[in-house]
Amino acid sequence: MLGWRDERELAAVLPAKEAAAITKAFGYTRCWQLLEHYPRTYVRHGSAAHLIDARDGDVVTLYGTVVKQSTRPTRKRTKSGRPLMLTEVFIRDELTRIKATYFGSWYAEKQLTEGARAIFSGKIRHYQGQMQLSQPDFYLVASADGQPREGDLATGSLKKLAAYGELDTVLGNRAMLPVYPATAQVTSWQLMGAIDLVLETLPPIPEPLPAPPAGLPDFDSALRDVHDPKDQDAVDRGLARLKYNEALALALVMAVRRQDTEAQNAPPLPRVEGRQQDQLLRALPFPLTRGQQEVLSEISADISRAHPMSRLLQGEVGSGKTIVALLAMLQAVDNGRQCAMLAPTEVLTVQHARSLTRTLAAAGSTATVVALTGSMPTAVKREALLNIVSGQADIVVGTHALIQDAVEFFDLGLVVVDEQHRFGVEQRDRLRGQGRDGATPHTLVMTATPIPRTIAMTVFGDLAVSTLKELPGGRKPIQSAVVPEANPRWVERAWERIREEVAAGRQAYVVCPRIDDDGGVITVAAWLRATEFKDLHVSVLHGRMKGAEKDEVMADFAAGGIDVLVATTVIEVGVDVPNATVMMIRESENFGVSQLHQLRGRVGRGGHASLCLFHTTAEPGSPAAVRVQAVAETSDGFALADLDLSNRQEGDVLGTSQSGTHRTVKLLNLLTDLPVIEQANADAENLARRDRGLAERLTADIGEDDREFLDKT
Template structure:
């Protein structure tokens, strides 16, 4: 937790039974584990704990005032006590069977915590025989179900529960209730010595770290907000320090200084392009030229929409390196894309009369062709090498590598980029340009990609027509017929179409949809299919036929998300669009509209009124959609934490709402690394190995 740990074992601080229960329920073994189990809500005077946000079957904990207690008997003579509870926003009921004790202690006007499985009866929320704990007011005594005995392990329950300004509500289980966690944390905090400031002083305008660690669980009248703000700042600062240290480490390396040559290949290409560069392209080309001219390695991220002109920008950068006598490597995620890039670059160079060699290198190349490619690379005959993971292999040696370009950077880990950059000459690190067609929200750019300078292409080159999007639910058969007819009209007009499916097999899968369409409404057209289980040769063959116009309608999975450029494709139908992420839908949609023809994307959904899909259809601005993506996804998933364990490092930050705080922490981290790099390194040592792996792979 930013330079501070509490490694005391739970078993050494808590009653043995409680330590065992917490370890079994949550896997926690140390006091810090439990202190980082922060409340999901805080109830002040019995309000605001989000009971109405839960789903049926969820284990919920809520605090409320008892509005009434009713006693009655069922037909078979069982005594029932039904308690009406108001949590400040929702009125719900709790039912107890054959419990005279409940009837004595639960009284109208009392305030209590309830924990149990949520059910709905005629639309009304209710709990059946929940655990409960009365929160005593002046003159009242603590009372409750069996959990009260657990609280007694920590002392007088009245003393524990009375006078809480805000009652913490913790993520709990059916066996370990929220108040049991609360009692354990309270006990740990009473034994915890003052928590030191990791940076030596309290950041201006924030509370102390010690106050935050304690107040996040038991805030006073001020509420949890100032405690949350300080802990969020610590999380953002931790990430900022890691990125600032990585930037510092990069600056300590040496790279070849590749100044532009006035009469070189770069200048010739720029002078002979058949179209006008956008203002954004010219700006980014200037930024990259400045970086390449320095003796420190460039580390730059170029983000831009599909079709915004990233490829030509990267070619200009590569020619700047070639002019300086260096080689370039372009890494692509698939063989299809690597071959396309090689062809595109070769065509651009040929059109401008630039005598620079482009050599593809992929795993499936014939042995003789691959052997010749390797010879060209090691001898320096190959100026630009375009390939897949094959170019990272130990057998590939460069004569003098000066620039590495990585396309669709999210498909590669940092260790893969590092292996490629290690192929430079002894003592020198090649420059690095990574590219993505998935726009990155500002907070992600600061936290996950904070070690990279960021360039952005927002304009689309002239001639591209806008894409019109529609949402059609399965429940609207007229809409489905319209979509089929629209595809048919486009194909009859000489255009091509994609139909994207969320799966390969089964209902709604590629194989089924291919059969239904190919033998049904599109039986007079040439229909093909494509998916990830096909061999590389078959995939290349199908994509080649589609690119050549031999296949009119292609039924595929998201394998086409990053694929060949087919300007003649003008319509796409995405089936069951709710199965795809916002960014993925935007990437898929970008496969059409790449020529000079008006284009259409149709989002089919199984559900009516899907707000997320409607949001995607409403705009083609990838930067707006990146923010929408962040809203609809858990921040941990965006950061990759669910796979890496980094949830312990980034747990409280909200990547939409906390932009100002992240910006401040990033600035503070940069300043701290500049002033005290050793202190910064010591502070971030607490990030565990899996967290470091995640951050490195970002």
């Protein structure tokens, strides 16, 4: 909570039974945890407008007037043999009419007569297209005849609310009722009563910042207004301040981290005229795009300085990130330093090593490339390690094996991390600690998964960001089409298109969501060999194969010896076979948006027209089918990144969904809150430079799980 927490134990503030129930349901033991259990919506003047999007099983609240009631026998019998009575109560508020049903409840029949006004709380269910409340608890606000009530007429969960005082007192003075995420054991009403008591016994909270942000309330007012607002304006202002606090906490962590990086020393690697970087630039068979030139200039300037570069290079699939990285590495080599390139898979490591070696040889470069993977034969690995420690290897490409204790560099100047989301900061830091004489190597991390700006400013806020959007010359757009399993003609036409591409001398991928079982790589490959592709060379590639076996298959595919490669997502990252022009992704609804975009990028890497077929078994019109169709309709990775973000919760995006009972980000919306994030980032930079101690104190309450995640981004 940005430098403040109410550390009181719940059991010391709440009634013992209530505290125990909340701890059992949510894991909360301290008051600050309960105060961060924010309302999911509000009921104003008893409005049922919040029910519009309710789903079966949601616990909801409704304040309305009984307009009709009827009781009739059902076919079911009680233990005494009498018919079980069903009471149907029709409730209306300003906008909505909803039915509540009670089985065998003489009390509901007696109290909920026409004209009675009550608050209802229960689970929603839909029956024959109509929304209903089944056996909801109720609190009678006014009886049908308007007579004074004797005591609190409440049932179930609302009766439990009486643990916090008389219901008239607890509910009567509220203009808006908060509706909390609840469980069957602990209802929204109980949470409201518990939070009320915590706030009532809490002294005013000191403002944690030197002054409240411009246009926003102080922290104490914001927290109280979110839980007990007087009107919608109070809700909006309170939420705006709490969102700002969340954004500022993340931004301060990153600002402090940037300061720490700036305080380190790095080997200056200025551009050297007429050496190997220039040699490669002159020898390239195609000119760099304007975007590549700009990014290379940014990187070149960064690594020329005596402070370590920390830069993220994001670019569309096929936008030419690897050649930019190679040119940057040659600038380091021109200064007599070594480079390390960290790749997420052995397949990609071997491919990078071959591709870099081939490119350098074609340019007449003398720079040497060495590969290092965990599955290498002992003798080969020993030779690679010797070349690395002696300085004979200029560029080392490796998997996680690169960050093992046995690997020592002679003089490491630049670290390149391909597909950064596969590695954590602590893994990168293992390489950054390999600099000579205490110097920190420069770091360039790359991703082909476009990152929305809000994510770049929060999760990757400690990195400078460069972006490549345009494709190099000769690349043609990839056509995409959805192939529903329910349409056999389309499925047959898809297999036919693959046969046509192979007949034209091209190659194809078929991607499956699993290795075994129905629809897996093994089954699909066997079926294709026996049916659709009897005369073609069909091979398989998946994660259970040994490294040497995978390398052999990929080398055979790259050489044109395999017509159709049936694979899992092991081909998702970096696999580059220009002659592959068609891909079918089986059961594409099982893949995420960014993953589908990444897979599609494995074709269209040469100058040939290419096609990606999204096979799906999803029901037409379902969210999964709509998602697949959206990917098929756009090749703009940044638009798809926003789509991906809109389909995910912030906890998922920030990696904190599984971080126990506390998450730093609970209110901030990474799709719509860009202005808040921008303001927080600017303020965090100024505050961290002006008062480093305050910046550290304000982020001291960020949980270890959240810090661990931020270290892994």
